Amino acid sequence: MREHFVACLKDFGIEATATRRWSRGKVLKGVPISEIHNERKFASSQERAKAHAIARKKERLRAKDKQIQSVISAFKEGRNIEDTPGITKIKKNREKLLQLVGKAIAELEQSGNSEDLKIAAGLKDYYKTLGPVESVSQRTLRELRETQRNNQKQADHIRRMQAMKKRKNGLER
Numbered sequence: 001m002r003e004h005f006v007a008c009l010k011d012f013g014i015e016a017t018a019t020r021r022w023s024r025g026k027v028l029k030g031v032p033i034s035e036i037h038n039e040r041k042f043a044s045s046q047e048r049a050k051a052h053a054i055a056r057k058k059e060r061l062r063a064k065d066k067q068i069q070s071v072i073s074a075f076k077e078g079r080n081i082e083d084t085p086g087i088t089k090i091k092k093n094r095e096k097l098l099q100l101v102g103k104a105i106a107e108l109e110q111s112g113n114s115e116d117l118k119i120a121a122g123l124k125d126y127y128k129t130l131g132p133v134e135s136v137s138q139r140t141l142r143e144l145r146e147t148q149r150n151n152q153k154q155a156d157h158i159r160r161m162q163a164m165k166k167r168k169n170g171l172e173r
Contacts, residue, residue, distance in 0.1 A: 022090045023097060025130045071140050081138045091133045101127055 002018040009016045074081050083091070101123060108120035134142065 020093075022093045022133075067137050067140075071137050071144070074137075074141055075144050081135070081141055083138075084135060087133060087135050087138075094130075094133050098127065 002020075006016045006018040070081065105120045105123050108116040108123075111117075132139075132142075
């Protein structure tokens, strides 16, 4: 639909592009249209807005609770959260994009032009900063594990420092 809209705009002489979310480094989905539209009829627009806001909040809370439970169980069991079909597709598209960008960077670097070299360097910097393609649940699980590793490292460091202090005190006596 987006690409068709761009084609129609070009017929009217308007330049536009139809970039997809994944090509801009965005991997999280927006709010579904079903959540935006509420089919029930109310006496006033205020009542409809209030009921819609309550329904959306309840649905988000249910979804968030389900997500939290899946992250907790994966964390406790030491397993990973599987990729959804959407994440799998985004990962494949990211790979294709990185291959194309890599070829473009190589061509820009071979040209020897200073402007081309600046563009190539900018592209490299940008694509190095792209985060991993993962769902919110996968990101939360990864961050939990990183926090656990950091806490373990800190605890190990504290134990080593305490052991060194005991040895030092034992030698001084």
